[in-house]
Amino acid sequence: MTQEKHLIIGASSGIAKALAKKLATNQGENLLLVSRDFSQYDDEQFSNSMKISISDYSEQTISLTCEQLTSSLLEQVTQVYMCNGLLHTPAFLPEKQLANFSANQFCQTMFANALTPMLWLTHLVTKLKAKPFCKVVVFSARIGSISDNQLGGWYSYRASKSALNMMLKTAAIELKRTAKHIKLIAFHPGTTDTALSRPFQKRVAQDKLFTTDFVAQQLLEIVKRHQVDGELSYVDWQDKAIAW
Numbered sequence: 001m002t003q004e005k006h007l008i009i010g011a012s013s014g015i016a017k018a019l020a021k022k023l024a025t026n027q028g029e030n031l032l033l034v035s036r037d038f039s040q041y042d043d044e045q046f047s048n049s050m051k052i053s054i055s056d057y058s059e060q061t062i063s064l065t066c067e068q069l070t071s072s073l074l075e076q077v078t079q080v081y082m083c084n085g086l087l088h089t090p091a092f093l094p095e096k097q098l099a100n101f102s103a104n105q106f107c108q109t110m111f112a113n114a115l116t117p118m119l120w121l122t123h124l125v126t127k128l129k130a131k132p133f134c135k136v137v138v139f140s141a142r143i144g145s146i147s148d149n150q151l152g153g154w155y156s157y158r159a160s161k162s163a164l165n166m167m168l169k170t171a172a173i174e175l176k177r178t179a180k181h182i183k184l185i186a187f188h189p190g191t192t193d194t195a196l197s198r199p200f201q202k203r204v205a206q207d208k209l210f211t212t213d214f215v216a217q218q219l220l221e222i223v224k225r226h227q228v229d230g231e232l233s234y235v236d237w238q239d240k241a242i243a244w
Ligand SMILES: NC(=O)c1ccc[n+]([C@@H]2O[C@H](COP(=O)([O-])OP(=O)(O)OC[C@H]3O[C@@H](n4cnc5c(N)ncnc54)[C@H](OP(=O)(O)O)[C@@H]3O)[C@@H](O)[C@H]2O)c1
Pocket: 009, 010, 011, 012, 013, 014, 015, 016, 034, 035, 036, 037, 057, 083, 084, 085, 086, 111, 112, 113, 116, 139, 140, 141, 142, 188, 189, 190, 191, 192, 193, 194, 195, 196, 197
């Protein structure tokens, strides 16, 4: 039997690195990692991993990268994790009010959170042929739930995760017909101690701020548990379904 491979896109993410550590076997020979920044992957544990260094997440880069990955390699991929996400940059923080909303922030946030995973899905989907199944996890967030929006604010980040959820739901309907072996999971990790949440951690109770190690473990158990059923699962770190 050929060895199962796991593909992690956006591998520099704090949660992605914790996932990679848990998934790696034989110095990570089962891992295909995609990132713009591999500075955290010097350890021996990843010496056999395939590290695909990209300069950006343009459609051209994503399409070329998928072309360069051979079919025989992608056919062994049984789990995909898309970890990309953007909440703030040196130039902006999430909007507190309409007055903070800008086209630039909206476009950058939509690009990273909604468009980037959808482009990967588009270019990968016909190549993910692992049997009996391939499970694809895309990092969403509870904040993308429209019915759960009690607090307001964070316009661009909320909208980008809602848009992502809608596109994944639409893709699940299509894949139910065209690629029955693919299972899509939109995952909310909970507030996790990474660069993304760092500016907002002061307001979070200690027991509500998770380590990347904890979240990675929870996610691996969720991936094991979920069967291929033609549906998009939108779940949190406890595997509880989130209302749309
Ligand atoms: N941390 C939390 O509290 C929390 C809560 C809810 C949801 N999430 C979601 O969980 C996922 C992982 O988050 P994290 O906390 O591990 O994040 P992180 O450590 O800040 O990592 C950022 C990730 O986003 C990618 N990225 C950054 N800028 C990008 C851009 N302009 N275009 C495309 N990709 C870009 C990076 O890719 P490279 O590897 O190429 O650098 C990396 O994968 C995200 O989707 C996030 O929204 C996190």
